[in-house]
Amino acid sequence: MTAPLPKRIIKETERLQSEPVPGISAQPHDDNARYFDVMVEGPGGSCYEGGIFNLELFLPDDYPMCPPRIRFLTRIYHPNIDRLGRICLDVLKNNWSPALQIRTILLSIQALLGAPNPEDPLNEAVAKQWKENQPEAIRTAREWTKLYAQKK
């Protein structure tokens, strides 16, 4: 027994299409309206500039009471994103609020690309490099962006 799609998800999806956010897109699957293919462009001026990152986003049954589940599919060198693409972001965990939405979460993720925070790491190795040799870390992030995050 599958419950009908809540009005909220329908409206959010509509608004994502009708008022798109520059540099971000989210497309629901035809066979599963709770599962989105997400694309986020690396913010200008950051070491991810020019990169196009793919993510998957899933709205659990109790959304919006619980946050969307989201993960990077594209490999990325970032202290707050681990090798499985999981993201360390407060609004995806304890600071989630049902007044947030897919749009605001994706904007937060884009902002996280612009401002890596090695003090609250998810990927210890990357965070260590970021703290000890930032120029080198940024160089690696650029390289990975070129290597993995180009439009196919």
Added chain:
Amino acid sequence: MSEDARSTEKSESSGLDPHEDARALVRLIQCAQCSRPYRTPVTLPCGRSLCRECLPQTHERENISYPDLPGRKQGYQCPYVECQDEHPVSDCSIDVTLTKVMDSIAEIVAKHASTVRGTLTFTEEVAHDEAISMSTEKPPTRQTYGGRLMATYLLAAQGQLAYNADLLYQSISDQVESERGLDNKLVKELLETTHREVDCQVCYNLMLDPVTTTCGHTLCRKCLARVLDHSFHCPVCRRGLAVPTSLQNQPSNKTLVDLLNGLCPDAVAARVQAVSLEDQPGEGELDTPLFVCTSAFPGQPTFLRIFEPRYRLMLRRCLLGNREFGMLMYNRYHEPQGELGTVPFYQYGTMLQVLHCQTLPDGQSLIESRGVYRFRVKSHGLLDGYTVGSVERFEDVSLAEEERLEAEETSQPPPADETDMHAVISRMPTQDLLALGREFVYRMQARSASWLAQRVLDTYGQPPEDAALFPYWFASVLPIADEEKYKLMGTTTVRERLKITASWIRRIESQRW
């Protein structure tokens, strides 16, 4: 559901026509205190609104110790005669939604006021009060412009239209239709511009039975209740909401309810209908799986091993759904349970949400759950071997009532007999009752009481500072009979629960146990 049915009837009959009911429409947004359209309105805990500037003087509140939060020691005496309650300062915030709606109204009127000078409307004030109408003085007649709605709004904005006063409109005959057109246009524009403001930020639908939090944010009552199942914070601003379980008793935002019913009765009726359809499956039916087993409390963890096949089935179904089931205590002494009569369980239980479930190779499941809220069983039956029921959420009274009770009990004369434990406890301030409990826990910890071993604290956490949660925590760790713990389940105030925990402590100390 009966409430929703009532609001359907109301909304169908109470739609207001922008032209015919112009006076009544403007009254909906007039401050009853200053008669002007609300300026930065504040919505009070009683659901009524007034301008921030129209709030009365604050005063010190007496005999109140709980909840000990900034802003609760000062209060306003509600100026509405229907209420007259004391509202704590911290519960009276600027109503964000209503403020935005008022701004939109002002903007729309300003936009049209400059373009419609041609349409004349004459208004004549009609006094309500007989004493005045009998006076020989002729009521003032004014010539204004812009259709009835705008003319009325502008009169109010200029402070020339008393809240209770009525108006007689006289239009030049060939202008009636253009006036009517303008009135309709204003309302249409208003609905278009405020559309997003009156949409609930949780369900993205028109707010249904809007309730405004103490921080001034408004959501559908049902949406707010769901939010509070997960977090005690306002979803919009994340401010902590004190004792949110009393939400059931929180009045609706009167101004917004009246405005929505007045301006878009059809949209409101459609929402009522949609929600009643959503709730239909199971409404009044035996739709809640019930597990008759042990005591469990809101906010506290409960660990269970599920091995009987019928309960495995219950668990599987529960995991496919909202992951919640009701926990009831076994009624081993066959005590009668209210309307239910003598049933194998106690009538008050706790809804548990499954947090983790580990299924072992032999089909047994180990589950970790957390208490979400209390409920009362209204009726029950069997489904595939396990108990199911129709349950009703059971909540505390409102904070105002909680505070009133404390003030009443703590201002009683001292007990005649100082050794009368019950009389002494019932006069203690709520905060002192909490302190008594917490100090007892620390004393017992210092004595290395086995029921406070590290293993227990790892599971249940340190004693909560929140008075609303402390008794549930205490009952979860204290080694006393479940039947004694059950006394907490039927309580309706934080204070009542703290009095129960205090009496347990006094009995333990006097070795009467």
